[in-house]
Amino acid sequence: MAILTAHERVRTVMDVLAATYRGRGSVELGEPYRVLVSTVISQRTREEQTTAVSKRVFAHYPDIATLAAAQESELLGLLIGSEYREAKAPRLISMAKILLEKHGGQVPDDIDALLALPGIGRKTANCVLIYAFNREAICVDTHLHKIANRLGWVSTKTPEQTEKALKIVMPRDLWAGSNRLFLQHGRAICLSSALPLCSRCPLQTWCTYAQEPTAPQR
DNA sequence: AAAACGGGGGC
DNA sequence: GCCCCAGTTTT
Known part of the structure; x- marks a missing residue:
């Protein structure tokens, strides 16, 4: 044998x-902004909740610019169902601002740049590399x-x-x-x-x- | 390395 | 009411 x-x-x-x-x-790729935001929403959150919350958030903030201009109180309401929403709301907005100011309005495809964003840890960064940029990474x-x-x-x-x-x-x-x-x-x-x-x-x-x-x- | 953070849904 | 949950940040 x-x-x-x-x-x-x-x-x-x-x-x-x-x-x-x-x-x-199998890996299904998505638009980087949506992958990034929905992955943050998914942190410590069940899949069904993540789907519902993400849908609401994208209806109000379809891109980085609209998210950067969001009112924190409104985003906080849209995030009901996602865990740690009180931490996520301000971090998502400041993340969007950083993407506009330091990354030309694009989601970076670099692990270190992703890790430097507020609210993005190793798990989320690797998810983005995989689902937005088709990179060979492991999301633990x-x-x-x-x-x-x-x-x-x-x-x-x-x-x-x-x-x-x-x-x-x-x-x-x-x-x-x-x-x-x-x-x-x-x-x-x-x-x-x-x-x-x-x-x-x-x-x-x-x-x-x-x-x-x-x-x-x- | 461990603790803090923090809330909705299912039972 | 109680328990569980696609983590990140701070101590």
């Missing part, structure tokens, strides 16, 4: 995920961090360490699509709580957590 490389093992598991969550493994959210550790692919404390470790273990062509795939799996099966639904999980045979559950990782 052939010995599988780490890349081959990871690919096998992600093929199963892609088959389980049809369509979730709580689900990917948790599941990569449970599967035994990495053994890391922070999302940044996970990103670095995954770039070694995961074949490059799977990086970008891993985001949606693991999000879907994390909210359906591999729950953050102490009781992930391992008995229903298609990855059991490859998973160290399913074989020996330990404290949940978030």
